[in-house]
Amino acid sequence: MIAPSAAPVIRTTRNAVAVELIGVHKWFGAFHALDGIDLKVSRGERVVVCGPSGSGKSTMIRCINGLEMHQQGRVIVDGVELTDNLKRIDEVRREVGMVFQSLNLFPHLTVLDNCTLAPIWVRHMPRREAEAVAMAYLERVHIPEQAAKYPGQLSGGQQQRVAIARALCMNPKIMLFDEPTSALDPEMVKEVLDTMVELAMDGMTMIVVSHEMGFARQVANRVVFMDFGRIVEAAPPEEFFGNPKHERTRLFLSQILH
């Protein structure tokens, strides 16, 4: 038994759980958006969250990087508990990448500048290094040749892949995807999903809100079904699609799988 110093041990145990939500509640006025969410996502795990609109999926993952503040319960991200302390929220956001449904690259910056902005200003990386990192990730999402263009000159699918690269440039430990393909034209969905599959294969911890059940089957360790702000069912994909336990889940699946 050679025990290394205590600190790294604690750190590893702490980091084995990437995200933990314990009894999380959130209200928008009288609307109970999150009604006691408990969810634990391990490092390297890939969770796909589905459910009807208004079920609280987006609100839940937006609570993970503090875009929405939960009002009850605890949210712990990579060992850091989210409180209304702004410093801590920024600390969490640095480690958590997010890709949104709406195309929200910064239109006044080139693709390359979109990718280097946060590494330069938040991580204080020298510009040259940040650009090298950005080019590496743009290559990984297969659009290095668009680096000098502005977002408005790109297709929706390309923009979404740049958004993925932009988030990866911060070298995040966890990636959140909030319906990344719902705003895209059908023919562009595949290129974005392919990029996400590659990312999953590299072992990234991912929480993906999506109705792309093919994607869920292919990469998810767990599929979570939400309704009325609660997690109704969470199971590995074979079980989730093959033998859903809850009536509500079955109904939902029959609706989206036709």
Added chain:
Amino acid sequence: MAEPHLASRGNRAGGLVAPMPRMRALAWVRANLFNSWLNTALTLLVLWLIWAVCWPLVKFLAVDAVWDGAGRADCLADQIGRAVGACWPFIGAKMGQFLYGFYPPEQYWRVDLTAALGCGLLIPLLIPPLPYKTANSILFFFVYPIAGFVLLVGGMFGLEHVETRVWGGLLVTLVIAVTGIVGSLPIGILLALGRRSELPAVRAVSIVFIEFWRGVPLITVLFFATYMLPLFLPAGWVVNPLLRVMIGVTLFAAAYMAEVVRGGLQAIPRAQYEAAQALGLGYWRMMGLVILPQALKLVIPGIVNTFIGLFKDTTLVLIVAIFDLLGQLRAAFSDPNWATPTTVATGFAFAGIIYFCFCFGMSRYAQWMERRLDPANRP
């Protein structure tokens, strides 16, 4: 007049002279201006209107104008035996006053040097491809005001002290306008951010400030600053009258600027704020790097509108006995040596041309910048 032009074009194209443009122009005129009796009538009416407005102007400013002279006698119709338009020698004789007010003539070089330094620093700042923008901005926004202050006020480095009381003319107009323009934009941006802040105290202070300054006329502000402020200040506290007016004009414009900028901030979609936050950018970096560059670009027309308004509002300082360009002009009208029937018109024509040049210049530059910043026009 068109012939040499066409010929030169033809030469450049290898000796092929194409008569087309002229024919096309004629055809265009016929097809668009004279294609029905109504259009023909309207075209003629407009042509007549243009003539009716422009000809008297040209006649006054150039054809009938007197260009040389030493006194009123040279600008009187019965003395020189012809109709008299603008009396330009009057402007020439008073030019020193119009530009410098009563600044001591042997010290004019100090004003000239300040102006030259200002142009030398401002012009490269306005031309985007030129390098060293950061150094240039620091020099213009931080070093230049100090240098300008030392040069114009004096009293140190062996420069004779010149009281602001004797400053006047275009000098005063530009000092007030430039400090107002340079000062009102950052203050306005801060107020706009404050008004949209989530901190209730910051928001309240911003709203009260903006609504107060927008709620009072500039004349009231100037009167207050000049005649009432000294009553409130402790005895012995004297704020220079020109400085008081500069602060008043700047804060007044800042309140309007704040509302213009707020309009731009509100036009930026929430998704942009969230994307910036999700990347870990804090409030000031999110605003400075992501939101404001987009918001300010959207409201360039409103910003320039406020700048132009401010520039013209500087003429109001006359009522608190500060003699800007227009003030000096009016003072010069009372000189009996130049009392002629056209002196006043000449003076106002001169002032109009000067103000127009500055305001039109700002407007054109802004239009050009707007086009340049439009991503659609980028290479």
